[in-house]
Each structure stands twice: as C-alpha cells, then as structure tokens.
Amino acid sequence: MAEINIQDIIKPENLVYKKTRLMTDKTLSYCPGCGHGTAHRLIMEVIEEMGKEHDTIGVAPVGCSVLAYEFMNIDMQEAAHGRAPALATGIKRLWPDKVVFTYQGDGDLAAIGTGETIHACNRGENIVIVFINNGIYGMTGGQMAPTTLVGMKTSTTPYGRDVAQMGNPLKITELVAQLPGTYYVTRQAVHTPAAVRKAKRAIRKAFENQVNKKPGLSFVEVVSNCNSGWKMTPVDANNWMEENMFPFYNLGDIKVDGKLIEK
Template identity: 80%
Template sequence: MDIKEIIKPENLVYKKTGLMTDNPLSYCPGCGHGTAHRLLMEVVDELGIVEDTIGVAPVGCSVLAYDFMNVDMQGAAHGRAPAVATGIKRCWPDKYVFTYQGDGDLAAIGTAETIHACNRGENITIIFINNGIYGMTGGQMAPTTLPGMRTTTSPYGREVEMMGNPLKITELIAQLPGVHYVTRHAVHTPRAVRKTKKAIFKAFEVQKEKKGLSFIEIVSNCNSGWKMEPVASNIWMEDNMFPFYELGDIKIDGQLVTK
C-alpha cells in the first residue's frame, strides 16, 4: 500500500490539538515543557471547557505559555501564580483555574504563596514542572537540584553540607489538609505521557467537584541546563531523578498513599 493512500483525512489518528497555537514553541529541543503544554490543552479540549478555563503563566521558561496555549491566560509575578489563581477562582468559582510553574518559581521564589494556597485548599490545579534547575537564566542551582548535580552555581556538584538538601516540595504539600490530590509523573515516554494525561483529567475533575487543591508534579528534563543531548538527558533522568523523586500518586481523595 502506498503511503499516499494512508495519508488521508479519514485515516487520521493523532494530530496536535487546536488549542495549541501555531507559534513555534520557544523551548529547547527535547524539553518536556512542550509535551506538558500539549497534554494540558488536550485535556481542556476533551473536557470541552475551553471557554471556562483560565491559566496563570509564571516567570521562568514557561513565561510565554500564553503564546502557546489558546485559552484565557494571566501573567503573574515570579512565584505568585497561586496567589493570582486564588483571586481569579474566588471571583469566578465556576471557572477552571490552573497554574503552570517550574521548580524555581514554585519551590523557591513562591514557596510561601504555594504553601498557603495549598493550605487554604483553594479549588485550583497546580501543574509543577520539576527539572532540578533554573533553566531560563542559564542553569543555576535550584532547591530541587540533586546532591552532587553540577550546575553553573555548583560547578563541582551540589554539596549538601554547604548548599543544603534538595527540597521535596510535593511530599511537603501532600501533608496539608487543604490538598485533595497530589501526584508525580513524567512525560519522557509514551507510557508516562498517557499516565500524566489521566492525572490531569483527574485534577480537573477534583476542581469541578470543588474538593480542594490538586497538585501534579511533572519530573522533566532540562537538557540544555544539564548539558546533555535530549535522549541522554531522559535516560539520566530515569537513572538519577526518579530514585529521588519517585513517580506515582502521593495523595488520593484527601488520603496519603502508604507505600
């Protein structure tokens, strides 16, 4: 069978969702941000809540998220996306509000806003992209950087005695009573992508039922910051990031998952 006979509109299986704009993504080749953006927009598209969704874009690599996601978006000061989302959600309780933040934004600069929004149990969804580094500013050490990991501000590797321990903010947040659903996923393989999409579906359902905050961490690569090729960085992530940041559900229906 000729390829031209296969490529027909009626045989279409998968194409990029229409909720992603045609602007070329500003991310580095192989960066997980693009996949996470697309998954989020696929979920919004499939739930049919385009008109009722408001996103809050942070500061960091994903600062231009509003250029790529074709839903209503609001910019926020560095780390303050959960505070802005709180305001939006309280004005329009029936809208779906999500924030999309990186680890430098959520776990360092916006720790206070994140923890208090979670503790108040605002009905918002937080998507947290953890790549263990400040990607946009050139690969500096973040709170989530692993011990021994080389960054531009820890060129001999992160020394725990001097620079402190990495912060598992997701586990920290799971302890708070206002949080209903906490989970950690990745987007580097087809299987991981499918699981992440299910988790985002669940997070929006939690928000619809007004049960509390839903928090999804996506462990991602930063191949430019890690100074690796994209595929090698995904393998490095599996070998080094996943043992520390274990994938899976951490809190379901308000109950901590015991392992």
C-alpha cells in the same frame, strides 16, 4: 520505487494524531527534547476534552514557561515570579465556577514562590497546580534550583551541589501532600509514551476534581528533563533522569481523594 507524494497520503483515514486546537500554531520556544511542550499539550487536551475552553483561566509563571500563554490557546495571565498561586486564588475566589490552573517551574514554585504555594495548598484553594520539576533554572542559564540533586552540577554549583553549603533538594510535593488543604497530589513524567498516558490521566483527574468541586487543591508534579541545562543529548538526559531523578523524586500518586497513599 515509485515516488511518494506526501499530499497523496494526507487523508482523513490516515489521520492518527491531531494537535488540539487549544495549542496555538506558534513554534514552541522550548529546546528540542524538553518536556514542557508535552506537558502543555496534555493540559490543553484535557481542557478541550472536558469542554472547558471558554471557562478556563491559566496562570503562567516566570521561567522557561514564561511564554506559556503564547502556546496555550485560552485566556491566560502572566504572573510575577512565584506568585501564580496568589493570582489563581484571586481569580478563583471571584469566579468559583471557572476552571483555574497555574503552570510553574521548580524555581518559581519551590524557591521564590514557596510561601504562595504552601498557603494556596493549605487554604485548599479549588485550583490545579501543574509543577514542572527539572532540577535546574533553565531560562537563566542552568543555575541551581531548590530541587537540584545532591552532587548535581549546575552553573552555580560547578563542583556539584554540596549539602553543607547549599542545603538539601526540596521535596515540596511531599511537603504539600501533608497539608489538609490538598486533595490530590501526584508525581508524573512525560518522557515515554507510557508516562505521557499516565500523566494525562493524572492531569485529567486533577481538573475533574476542580470541576466537581472536590474539597482542596490538586497538585501534579511532572519530573522533566533539561537537556540544555544538564548539558546532555535529549536521550542521555532522559536516561539520566530515570537513573538519578526518579530514585529521589519517586513517580506515582502521593495523595488521592484527600488521603495519603501508604508506601
């Protein structure tokens, strides 16, 4: 068999995929198998495709994606834990023609930042919130999140989440969908090619809503895995997510064009 030189097949006609230039070349700090990198890329692809590179300001959270600004190649601000929707409000109110989004995890958005999340949604700020829900605090070492499932083991629920002691997992996405200030609320995933395509369409819709000044906030939840925190291989984590997370956090649109979807 003839030896294949890799340089010989790098040709424009063989190009099937190209990284968006709105992702930097910096190596992602996420664990192999994590969904964050895919979610980052989808947002940046949408911004590039919409031609909004020079008009977008992103707000990074505290959590695993605290360094999102190192990977997203646009103007970025790094918020205090949970406060990203307040920063985004401050930016958008003074630059109403710019595109503003926050990127937040479950601890950031649904625990310490619940107040900022609900009020930004309720005021109908014309921004996009991308919410990554993996049911665990990844960065600090796998502690319970507000979205940790009942019975799920984490480093602070070593015997499983007990409702009597630790309360219920919070479906904050369904909660914000009830507020008149949200215009588009959806729940997606990025663990299969089909899910990625759907998630990208949802993110695109959210940003289009903002650019077209639709009345209200667009909120995209991405249910994702945390194979490190869940202590599973990436494949097992994705299977576990399908079997356990999706039945509780149902995928699909919850509110479209300001109207709740009947289920």
